[in-house]
């Protein structure tokens with residue numbers, strides 16, 4: 001199963017990705033984690049990226065694509081779940097071409113949530129300093145994932161003034177992708193406004209149905 005997960009900040013993508021990758025036993029790649037691991041290992045691709053990051057420029061698609069496609073080649077015997085990639089049509093096309101002999105990805109899943117709910121969720125969100133898993137403010141102050149126990153804090157961009165801007169950037173970036181996958185009959189749209197549990201259930205059942 002080769003899946004892509006699309007969703008605005010606050011749509012619960014990280015939480016759902018984790019449980020989907022466990023449920024269907026497929027590796028999960030988050031583009032943020034992938035960059036961090038290249039940085040940690042100081043790979044050639046990281047060194048190339050750093051030249052751009054240092055100058056405050058966007059990392060060129062060619063580098064990002066290279067990172068992701070190498071990850072796919074090394075990790076995806078059983079399929080994959082991509083989160084944070086592709087971000088534009090060019091990246092999506094490169095992915096489809098790379099998977100050419102298997103007719104591309106199976107499904108792009110878009111977790112759709114109305115802006116009011118996203119704004120509400122994001123402004124009450126704290127994340128683990130260590131693993132990045134999100135929690136709701138005042139739940140607790142330490143991460144409860146296995147042996148993590150990282151401290152929880154509110155990210156600068158989860159403050160109200162930054163949220164609206166992020167949602168706008170997300171929609172500008174993602175709308176063409178939604179259309180792209182919809183046109184290819186690969187789009188599954190899930191209503192992400194319910195509880196974590198209910199969204200998880202509808203995700204799982206629509207993936208199972210589409211996989212038949």
Ligand SMILES: [Zn+2]
Pocket residue numbers: 128129130131132133143144145148149150
């Ligand atoms: Zn944690």
